[in-house]
Amino acid sequence: MAMKFRTMKRHFREGAKNIWRNSWMTIASVGAVTTTLVLVGAFLALMLNLSHIAGNLEEDVEIKAFVDLTAEQAEIDAIGAEIEEISEVSLVEFSTKEEELEGLIESMGDEGQVWELYEQDNPLSHAYIVKTTDPLDTVSVASQIEAIENVEKVNYGQDVVQNLFTFNNYARNIGLVLIIGLVFTAIFLISNTIKITIMARRKEIEIMKLVGATNGFIRWPFFVEGLLLGVLGSIIPIAAIVTGYYYLSNNVSSLTQFEFVELLSFNPFAWQLSLLILAIGASIGVWGSVMSVRKFLKV
Amino acid sequence: MIDMQGVYKTYPNGVIAINGIDVTIEQGEFVYIVGPSGAGKSTFIKLIFREEKPTKGSITVNGKDVLKLKWKQIPYLRRDIGVVYQDFKLLPKMTVYENVAFALEVIGETPKTIRKRVMEVLDLVGLKNKARFIPDELSGGEQQRISIARAIVNYPKLLIADEPTGNLDPDTSWEIMRILEEINAGGTTVIMATHSKEIVNTIKKRVIAIEDGLIARDQHRGEYGYEV
Ligand SMILES: Nc1ncnc2c1ncn2[C@@H]1O[C@H](COP(=O)(O)OP(=O)(O)OP(=O)(O)O)[C@@H](O)[C@H]1O
Numbered sequence: 001m002a003m004k005f006r007t008m009k010r011h012f013r014e015g016a017k018n019i020w021r022n023s024w025m026t027i028a029s030v031g032a033v034t035t036t037l038v039l040v041g042a043f044l045a046l047m048l049n050l051s052h053i054a055g056n057l058e059e060d061v062e063i064k065a066f067v068d069l070t071a072e073q074a075e076i077d078a079i080g081a082e083i084e085e086i087s088e089v090s091l092v093e094f095s096t097k098e099e100e101l102e103g104l105i106e107s108m109g110d111e112g113q114v115w116e117l118y119e120q121d122n123p124l125s126h127a128y129i130v131k132t133t134d135p136l137d138t139v140s141v142a143s144q145i146e147a148i149e150n151v152e153k154v155n156y157g158q159d160v161v162q163n164l165f166t167f168n169n170y171a172r173n174i175g176l177v178l179i180i181g182l183v184f185t186a187i188f189l190i191s192n193t194i195k196i197t198i199m200a201r202r203k204e205i206e207i208m209k210l211v212g213a214t215n216g217f218i219r220w221p222f223f224v225e226g227l228l229l230g231v232l233g234s235i236i237p238i239a240a241i242v243t244g245y246y247y248l249s250n251n252v253s254s255l256t257q258f259e260f261v262e263l264l265s266f267n268p269f270a271w272q273l274s275l276l277i278l279a280i281g282a283s284i285g286v287w288g289s290v291m292s293v294r295k296f297l298k299v
Numbered sequence: 300m301i302d303m304q305g306v307y308k309t310y311p312n313g314v315i316a317i318n319g320i321d322v323t324i325e326q327g328e329f330v331y332i333v334g335p336s337g338a339g340k341s342t343f344i345k346l347i348f349r350e351e352k353p354t355k356g357s358i359t360v361n362g363k364d365v366l367k368l369k370w371k372q373i374p375y376l377r378r379d380i381g382v383v384y385q386d387f388k389l390l391p392k393m394t395v396y397e398n399v400a401f402a403l404e405v406i407g408e409t410p411k412t413i414r415k416r417v418m419e420v421l422d423l424v425g426l427k428n429k430a431r432f433i434p435d436e437l438s439g440g441e442q443q444r445i446s447i448a449r450a451i452v453n454y455p456k457l458l459i460a461d462e463p464t465g466n467l468d469p470d471t472s473w474e475i476m477r478i479l480e481e482i483n484a485g486g487t488t489v490i491m492a493t494h495s496k497e498i499v500n501t502i503k504k505r506v507i508a509i510e511d512g513l514i515a516r517d518q519h520r521g522e523y524g525y526e527v
């Protein structure tokens with residue numbers, strides 16, 4: 001549909017004017033948008049950060065494949081080659097038994113000195129340290145590696161990892177369900193508010209139609225109005241989230257004893273989240289407004 | 300211009316408002332619709348621009364078969380018809396200026412033309428100085444004149460007025476009649492429902508009397524014919 005530019009301009013002007021003309025509707029709708037977006041925003045920030053932290057933990061998961069003590073150098077190399085063959089593997093590193101011992105001594109701290117006795121006669125094995133592209137493949141890759149000849153055993157913190165993955169999986173799914181639920185509640189609440197207020201404008205729509213306005217001509221200002229309502233409704237949530245997140249991301253390390261708790265960095269996360277909230281607000285506003293006006297157009 | 304054949308209208312509540320009407324109105328005519336209250340005058344008028352759909356019969360307006368129009372085509376029928384409503388039907392949240400301008404925005408006129416033309420008709424109905432008021436701030440007669448201004452602003456081929464002088468003092472009524480005659484002289488067909496014996500008997504035009512949903516009388520240069 002080719003619309004004249006001046007008609008488009010008129011629709012934007014008219015939509016903006018309607019924000020003033022229907023001040024009560026504006027306040028009610030913007031209030032509904034604001035309330036729900038604050039909830040959606042806070043919850044999104046929480047979920048995305050939890051997922052980020054869980055992801056960090058998963059990233060740390062690695063498989064250690066110990067080489068049989070009796071293996072010759074050629075056989076050791078063969079193991080490495082075979083591990084690299086596995087398509088889910090992203091990184092293979094070889095660690096000699098001397099390096100292994102060093103690592104052990106270091107991790108033990110003071111008690112580690114006892115192990116220094118073994119430096120002459122190292123009882124440890126050479127090892128391959130393997131990472132997978134997707135941490136979730138860890139278990140299956142580990143069992144593939146275990147099957148390779150001359151691999152004595154594999155270690156990836158079996159119990160912990162399995163629990164971590166299960167927990168993360170639950171957390172993500174529940175979070176997703178909650179967010180979807182929240183967004184739908186928001187859509188329902190907001191479009192209902194808008195619908196009620198547009199009902200009051202049913203007569204106006206009828207008059208416009210009697211004066212010869214097409215459906216599109218009536219719908220456009222409503223579209224603009226909904227868009228503006230959504231955008232107005234996202235101002236407070238965005239301000240709240242940016243401020244709140246700024247404070248939180250600066251103070252989280254001192255608030256918790258856990259080093260691994262590292263939030264998504266303020267920049268760009270807070271801005272991305274703001275944009276998302278703006279987009280959600282705008283689309284909900286437009287949707288609610290256009291859907292509500294649709295019913296009254298058949299005059 | 301308008302041709303109705305075997306037209307009936309029964310409202311959903313069972314009231315038979317139009318009970319078999321055949322009538323032809325030519326381009327450029329000036330027609331009074333008279334008759335007692337509740338006779339079906341407003342309904343007759345609403346059938347012309349498809350505010351109401353007849354239960355039976357055929358209606359042609361401006362060469363268009365009103366009953367065969369699709370939803371999308373109805374706005375275009377209405378743009379050729381200016382309507383002054385008995386209850387004004389002004390947009391309550393828009394100013395007087397915006398109400399009149401709306402009819403021109405709908406057809407995509409330029410802002411310049413709109414400004415000029417709106418001020419012109421507001422001047423014509425004597426309400427130029429109230430352009431920024433909203434309908435609620437106006438008297439009944441003033442609202443009626445805004446309704447007239449909106450109806451004539453885009454030079455319609457057909458002007459329909461449902462008791463356009465119903466709320467006006469005699470002086471303003473004659474002024475409105477002068478405007479309607481002037482528009483009619485320009486070639487616009489004018490159909491006007493009225494209860495004013497004085498106007499009908501003074502400015503002699505075709506008179507169609509509707510009683511109980513039927514045309515009881517159809518006279519050129521007719522009389523009002525009812526006691527007031
Ligand atoms: N929307 C409607 N629904 C149901 N009945 C209606 C409706 N509009 C009008 N009627 C009925 O149809 C009949 C004719 O009404 P109409 O408004 O056409 O009369 P009228 O001649 O214009 O009267 P008036 O001179 O008082 O304006 C009346 O009995 C009225 O009650």
Ligand SMILES: [Mg+2]
Nearest residue numbers: 340341385461
């Ligand atoms: Mg009437």
